[in-house]
Amino acid sequence: MxxxxxxxxxxxxxxxxxxxxxxxxxxxxxxxxxxxxxxxxxxxxEGAIEGYRALVSRQAAGEPISVFAEVALKDQRQANVQRFERRMASAKEVVGCWIISGRYDYLVRVACPTLDRYHQLINAWLDDNTLGIEKIVTNIELATIKEFAGFPVPRPG
Incomplete structure (x- = not known):
């Protein structure tokens, strides 16, 4: 392009x-x-612009808690990976999911109305053996310093 x-x-x-x-x-x-x-x-x-959307305030969305979950899978077989990724893509509480390097396989950002709802959600994931989750480490967002607002656009020389 x-x-x-x-x-x-x-x-x-x-x-x-x-x-x-x-x-x-x-x-x-x-x-x-x-x-x-x-x-x-x-x-x-050409796909340089993928779409347009409104940034809805947390207050208007009911002030959900934001959690970053580090997820490790038991194994990396393609069927397990695809099943896990489909589940993350279809879960309305999952607002971001990335494959990462390091000790964990995925970083999943989850927005839930309460911690109890988050706990129910991850327990359901852990109880579903077809997802192949070995471990989830939870990091609760305490405050947002900077939210994603777009990618840096290069400046032509």
Whole structure:
């Protein structure tokens, strides 16, 4: 994917404000609204822009607790890995899941209304032998210092 300065600036601006108008974006990159809209459509088509979403406040979401669970699987057979990953992808409480290196296989971010609900959730995972979970280490978020707000967009030289 070949991205020029205007494309990169558009990506950066949209990460900050996904509701920016085409007119405002066009003024920022010094192109016509039509040319800017064409660039946006191209970025969407090529997958540089995967979608648009609203960042809902925790208060509006019922102020869920956020937990980071380090998960180790008993073995890495493909069937177990796929089953585990499908379960994580389909669980509404799982708001992020990453394969990681180190002592654990996955880092799973979970948002639950209460610790009791989190405990029920992980007990269900541990009781499900088909998931092949060996161990879960729980880290409760105490405060958010910085939340994910987008990837750094490279600056052309």
């Amino acid at each position: 070949e991205l020029d300065r205007a494309d990169l600036t558009l990506l950066e601006l949209l990460q900050r404000d996904g509701r920016a108008t085409v007119q405002a974006l066009s003024e920022a990159i010094h192109l016509s609204a039509r040319a800017t809209l064409n660039r946006l459509r191209k970025l969407e088509r």
